[in-house]
Each structure stands twice: as C-alpha cells, then as structure tokens.
Amino acid sequence: MTPLVPHWIRRKVILPVAAAAVLGGANIPPLWSAVTQWQHERLINSANYKELHGFWQVVELPKGQRVNAIHAALLPSGKILLIAGSGNDRAQFDAGTFKTLVFDPASGATKFVPTPTDLFCAGHTFLPDGKLLVAGGTLRYELLEPAVKRAGGTMTVKNESPDGDRSFPKGTTFVATDGKRYIANDDFVVPSATKTEIKGRNGGHTSVTVTAGQTAVWVDAAEDGTGHVRTGHAQYHLDGLTGVDAQNIYGIADKIDLEKQDYQGRKETYEFNPFTEQYERVADMHEKRWYPTLTGLPDGSVLAVSGLDGSGEVVDGTQNEVYDPKTKQWTVRRDLDRYFPTYPALFQTDRAGVLFYSGSNAGYGPADKGRDPGFWNLADNSFEAVPGLRDADLLETSMSTWAGPVQDQTVMVVGGGGVGESSKSSRRIDIIKLNEASPRFQRGPDLPEGTRYPNLVQLPDDTVLITNGSSNYRGRNGSDNHTARIYHPDSNTLTVAADPHVGRNYHSAAVLLPDGRVLTVGSDPLFRDKKNTISGTFEQRLEIYTPPYLFRGSGPVIGEGPTTVRYGQQATFTTLLPDNVRSARLIRPSAATHMLNTDQRSVALDVEAGAGSVTVTVPSSPALMPPGPYMLFLVDKNGVPSQARWVQVG
Known part of the structure; x- marks a missing residue:
C-alpha cells in the first residue's frame, strides 16, 4: 500500500529533464x-x-499560520495542539503576543486559539476526561548581567495578623527606610499568621505563639542605577498601608542587586478543552513554575514537580503539589519532599504510588543534585537509586521513554549532553527493566553520533522512532544530525530510518498521529552557519514521517465498537479479517516538549478473533494505564497498523 498523501504536503522531487535543462551550461x-x-x-x-x-x-x-512550536500535543479529536506562547521571542513577550495553533494533519486546516498568558515552557499532561492540563509558563525573560539596568531581588512578605490572607496586585510598592522604592512584578497573596496555644502544666497559664504567614515576590527598583542596590538584610514597608496593617504586613530582603536575572515561572493553570478548542482557567498552583514536569497518577490526579520559581530558582522539593481534576484545586504535598532539576522524566510504574526517574532532564539545576535515576516511592517519600547507566554526567538534554508495551516495564535513555552549554554529547542508548529483582541499566546499541535533544516516539508495532537532535549545544557549528533510527526492543537493535530533511535541536518535539505516522515540529538553533556567525531562526516548518510498515499493504480496519473501555473488562470491535490481527495496542496520546513526553505509553491488550470481530481485554491496573483518552490500534501479521480508534479508559 502507498499511503495517501494530502495534496498540501506533497514534496518537490527533482526530475531528470528539469535537472538537465538547468545544468546545460554548468x-x-x-x-x-x-x-x-x-x-x-x-x-x-x-x-x-x-x-x-x-x-x-x-x-x-x-x-x-505558522508558530514557534515549543509544545505539541495530540488531542482526542485527532488534531495537534501547538503551543508557542511568546515562542522564546522577547519582543513577542514584551508585546503580550502569545500564540496557540490547532492543526489538523488530516486536512491541513489551522486555527489560532486565544492564549490567555505566556505558556512558553509550561508543563502539561492529559486528564481523565481528555482535556490537557497546562500549568506554569513564563513570567519574566532572563537578563544577563550587562543588560540589567534596575536592581532586583526576592522580597519575602510577612503577615503577623491572624485575621485572614491578604492579596496585593502587581505593582505594589515596597519602600526602604531611606525612601528608595521597589515594585512587585506580579500579584501575590500573603497567608494569615497562625496562632498556637500552649497550655501550662496542671492548669497553669496558657501561652499563645503567633507565627507570621509569608510569601515571596520578585521586586525591581523603581529607577535605574546602582543607587538602589541593597546588600544587607533590611525591612521595607508597603506603600499605602497605615496603622495596624503597616505594623503587621512588611517586606524583608537580603539583597537587591544588578546581577544576572534568570527566567521566572508562572503559577496560572488551564485545562485545554479539545472539543471547544479553548483554554479554561482553573485554580493556580501554589508555586510558580517554568520547565515543570506534570505526571498523571493512577487515580487521575496530577503531580507537579520542579521548574524555576518566581525568583528564577529551581523549586524546592518541599513545594511539590498535586492537582485534583474533580475539585480543580492544587494541594501542596510537603510529605513528597524530592528535588529534581527542571523537566525531569518521571514515569508512573506498574506499581501505584511508585514513580521511576530516568535521570533525563532539560537543564536547570546544579550538576550534583537530583540527577541520579531511581524509584521514588510516594507512600513514604523514599528513593532507591539504580546503577549501571553509562555517561551518567551526560543526562541533560537526553530523552527517555517506554520501550515496547508498558507491561514489559522497560525504559530506554537516549543521548544527552553535559550540564549547561557544554559541547559534550552522548551516543548512549541504555535500557532498564523496572520489574527485575535488582533493576540496573544495561547497554543498548549506540547511536551513530552524539545526540543532544533527541525525540522518541513509540510506534504501534512496538518499535521506537529516534529522530532529531544535534551533536553540540543547540546545533552549534552546524551540528544537527539529520538522521533517524528505529529501535527494536525485542532484539535490542537499531535499524536505519530515512533521513529527515529538516534539522531539529532545542525546542523540538515529535508525536504519533492516529494514522500511524509521526509529526515533528520546532527547533531553536543559536546559529544558522557552521562558523556561528549568523544568528539562528526558529524552525517553523513541520515534517511528517511515514514508517516502513505503511508501505507493506493495507492494515486492519476497525469498525463498530465501544467508545469507552473499562479496567479488567472486554470490548468487541468489528473488523473484516479478524484472523489476520496479530496484536492490539492502546497508545496514550503524546504531550511533548523539551525532550519530555512521559505521557506516551503503549498498552498491550489480549486479543481474540471472533466472527467478523475481535475482542480485546483491558488490563485491570490503572497504574499501567492512567485514566484518559487512548488510541486503539489493531496490527496485522505483517506489522501494519490500522487507523486508530479513540477510546476513553476509566
């Protein structure tokens, strides 16, 4: 079978006659x-x-209709959500121009969606009802030291009154004892103070201890120059507060300076509705986050970890929090005290309450903290490190995914590079089976070249496409790889895939489409030439890969069947040649960004042929497959998948 190619994506092919005509005088x-x-x-x-x-x-x-596609998610409608936000473009950020594009790969149709805030570098995951939870983003772009004109720093705001929380708007002014003024860059809420009564022994005097509530907000000096720099601990009053309020509510800062100011995260959270194609505001996170990871849990809730906070620091592990899609509220889980660098790759294992951290991450954080892979037990907050990973110092900008059906509990770690702007890169593919008695990484086949920023996509035939990436930091020195490979978990080998035409490095993503093809987007190189003299531009072209299995004849066709399947139960779907069906897979749709796509997972189903139908049995464990939308693929004996049928698991 030759896959149908929509007219709008036909690629130019050089014909011999045209080539000869052009080259006549060459x-x-x-x-x-x-x-x-x-x-x-x-x-x-x-x-x-x-x-x-x-x-x-x-x-x-x-x-x-083009955007800087920082984030890509396959919606249950079959369309692709491409989120740019400000698109790593300071001019767009300063102008308040934030973009989201819905793209239909079947028809080529596009539609811009109103984007309420800068979702650049947010986190996301699918919810049980099929909506995409999007949390965090960019509150402020970084400023390198030479560009910093106004002193800035973190103001800790205290509230010694137990009479309720107090809210203050962006622009609130803090005033030093010498009259210098400092302005809050965002809204903030100061919790009320808490009273603790301590009763005396044997009916003695009862004492009351008041502990001030506090929060932190970034402030900038009201004027340029070194005159507003503060290097010591100092107290500030809030402009406009008088009387008891002025005594109870005040600011404290240890330093306000002209040093480099890093990116800062947002706390806003939205559910993107794939059917109305609109963002719906829900409760804010308790902590601001830029580059966070959102992980769906078996009960449908979502765990948020890491990211840069409102001061540009990696969020402390005590601020990990959980979203409840029923109440649409976040709860801080101080019992889950675990620090990770930004965009850590966290996988829900087949054991409820146990996550696996592969070590892959996107970069911010010290080189010696939170980098070791292992199992995180949410029941007691314990962490069990696992050994054996090669190039353990080159995990930044690597990517990880499940290899084969999730029942195999096999995770692969691919590529990566040194911390920060290192030129080092790894050819590593290492494999770990999480359900072994003593799990440890084992060597897989090496990539043909060092690869930072790889994208990995699980395919319906249980193989994994490895594409995109560069051998140097953000494609420096013209180092985009322009290669692709297919990993075969059953034999632990690689085979050559066709070379992509477009090079992709930082800010690229890849997602599986319902027809079994793969869409790749993005790339944000520093330079366009090998000598690093011409500034790079964001890659707005898309590219679609048709895997070999779609050139092997017609695959199965899924007919009538249920739109909802339940844990541990059977479901029957009509199909013309049931005896030719080799396997059935439920694949969770991708939500990808920054070498992070832990949403994707392929679930093997027991399949039994009937009269003009197949009956599949769904696993009973929500840990294997968190509730939500999945694509059902039937795969024939030649390894050719069907067009997917969307089903809801729950």
Missing part, C-alpha cells in the same frame, strides 16, 4: 552534485527504499 562539479542529488531523490522515492526505511515529507503552513 561545469563538472556542480553537474556531478546535481546528478548525485537527483539519484538520491530517486532512491528515497523508490518503493523498495520506503518499505525498508520509510519516508519524510516537509509541511510548510501558510505564512500567517
């Missing part, structure tokens, strides 16, 4: 180059090549 080296290019084009367009290696097609949306 000298030998250009002629040789053009002929070689034509031969390459003919090869990759041949049926034999496609059946072995697959095929890539570049997609260029109309100029007015």
